[in-house]
Amino acid sequence: MVGSGASVAVLLAVFCLAAKLSSAAEASPSQSLSIFKPESTPADSIFRLSLLVLAITGCIFLVVFSLLAYSVVKYRRRAGDNGREPPQVYGSNQVELAWTVIPVLIVLVLFLATARVIRSVQDSPEPPGAIRVIAIGHQFWWEFRYPDLGVVTANELHVPLSDPSHPTPTFITLLSSDTDHSFWVPRLAGKTDLIPNRVNHTWIDPHETGLYLGQCAQYCGTQHAKMLLSVYVDSRERFDEWVEQEKKPALGDPAAEEGRQIFETTACVNCHTISGTVADGRFGPDLTHLMSRETIASGAAPNTREYLQSWIQDPDAIKPGCLMPAMKLNDHDLDALTTYLLTLR
């Protein structure tokens, strides 16, 4: 008796506490990655399905939990038991039939509802106005290429708002240059893996402007944890402005000429591209418009002079195990180089 009653109490207490704490520990809206705050059709379809699934499993839970708790409490051996064995019951075909058929029917309902959502999300056709993006997973950062727009960027994906009356969804082709990764921005869509030698697809059509966070969801090596991901949903006008800016080659700011030379004569160029210069490496992020991004190191640090310098000198201090080598420049060169990078708007 003690066992059963108390274990029920513990379970209930745990769930009450959970409900209470979850309201207390809310993340601020732009920081939230909750799958229950969808802002895009795929995430929303999943959210609606999840409500149905939760409702059905919740009912099953209540019924079976009550049966279990009832039988444990009701049929406990009482104090002053006569010591005789209870009636020996071996089974009942009717009861077995009932608790076979009813679950089969429930499963059927769940399956049909699920199959609809699978088709609607996965087989949704690409409308004419869609933006196309190629996302390439790298250890441990994201490369985003807009083949129709001639834009290349990293880690921070910009997409236009999709107005339901004139949908402009973004269709993303997912590739990997090394190991498996997974593209997951919970408020916009479920996750889809990026797998080398394989072409995968996903799509989003955000209904609200703003910043949506996500991160790599398939273990990809040492720094899997800091392969963070941001999606900026802009109004159509702002998105077009952003595209125009990103399409331009890097400005040759004369004030930063020394830094440019340092960049072009050190190992930087082996891995990074800056359009309009000799740097055309593909191993690391494209830096042509580095300063248009909020963060560096795939979201691991803010994009400021101090962090840039610390990143260039000792990337392991920010992201231990990342593939960027420590450049070990002298103070003068580091200063000049950073000054140059800060002009890459």
Added chain:
Amino acid sequence: MASETIALGTVDGGARPIGERLHDWVVTVDHKRLGILYIVYSLVFLVIGGIEATIMRIQLIVPHNHFVSPQVFNRMFTMHGTTMIFFVAMPILFGFGTYLVPLMIGARDMAFPRLNAFSFWMTAFGGLLLYFSFIGGGGLYGAGSAPDVGWFAYAPLTSRAFSVGHSTDFWTLALLVSGVGSIGTAVNFITTILCMRCPGMTLGKMPLLAWLNLITGGMVILAVSPLTAAQIMLSIDRYLGGHFFDTQAGGSAVLWMHFFWIFGHPEVYILIVPSFAFASEIIPVFSRKPIFGYPVMVAATVCIGFISFSVWAHHMFTVGMSSYGNTFFTITTMIIAVPTGIKIFNWIGTMWGGKIMFKAPMLFCIGFLFQFLIAGLTGIMLGASPFDWQLGNSYFVVAHFHYVIVGGILFTIFGAFYYWFPKMSGRMYSETLAKWHFWLFLIGFHLTFDFMHIPGVLGMPRRIYTYEPGRGWEIWNLLVTIGVFFQAAGVLVFVFNLLRSLRKGDPAGNDPWDAWTLEWSTTSPPPEYNFAVTPAVNSRRPLWDLKHPEDPDWKYE
């Protein structure tokens, strides 16, 4: 009849030098000794795997923590997963099976005693190989130590381009070697159960534990073989220039996933079916009723065995299968809930109308029923593939499968420990300490794994050594980590109880639980030959028939 089988007493030689007694354990082919070796071996690894989990949880107690480096963290989750599955859960269940199956079917040993010993030592060497990686993993390159590729070791992280040194090789070899042991044990179980049952014990009169181990044996052969094949292919890739999984040379990463999960999902059932077996023996005895719907329980388990081979790609809902593939694996995954649900209902039916005694084995089985219910329901959520696109590879999944493996499997294993400890040692454990163990572990379990679902829903992926503050994940990770210490305290009480009772426990007698299966008809611990006279049975509960000659089971079955 069972009454003739009351044994003649042991032929123990008394106190002999420790070296000689240890030698006996090393060369033994006795299924009882091998069973105990399996169990002790697994307990050691349970503690090691637990320490690895604790290290991870301390690292995640606050965001941006620096308790361990990312490299060490990645090794910890790889070793924790590999250890707990291959060197704790499987061998401990094999251990109980090896110990109990011959006793419960009235046999004197397994069908192949030397294969039995061989299998154990293969498993044991597998575990040692895995842990030798801490020393030898760096290889000539001096790169890293233990494997850090995750317990399902997705390609191409395991290729030589991404995993230099030998850590992955030790992982591969450990699984290859222990896999040979597992297949040997499975062959042994199947042969023993099919060929060595005592007179009168038709298949329909076998204890459920024997039935369920028979089914497990079949699943092990079918599931471990592809894993073993995959390990060989991986070694060919790494050393003989093969390109099965080497994506840089045109290999397929998805092929590895299929190989791994066609093993990996049945593996879950390979672990849970023997746990079902424990529950199916313990719940009737402590409810004082026979198992409800015995034929249905067998049929449901056979169904689970078959269906479990058609659900593997639900681990791969996010790899970009076609909508038809996702739909197929959704229905198979959901349908397996039906036979599983039937089993839960039958256990409730067994308790219904009984007189339930809350001894430690039963407490753990009741905990198992509640927790396995929840684990099954979160499994249905994950089976709905679109929901899985959100929940897969998040902490929700981690919470779900720990609910199965800890809340389901480990709870029944603890139950089995307390239930059969008197038989194995001849002594009773301390019921008070056992209750402390139960409550501490129950509280710890729920603190850790109930709250672990929530960061998953809030977008926290698994296998990250640290996380960003401000996303609403902090409080949950703190609570999860606090729970670990309750669980650790519970396990300490358990180990203490075990060691103390081995020396100081009250004598148990042959049949402390007034139980009904054949192992309780012989002495505790049983003599080397188990039964002086081969027993003969007429029903599923031979000792019930013996104790209640006026109302024997065989009249109704």
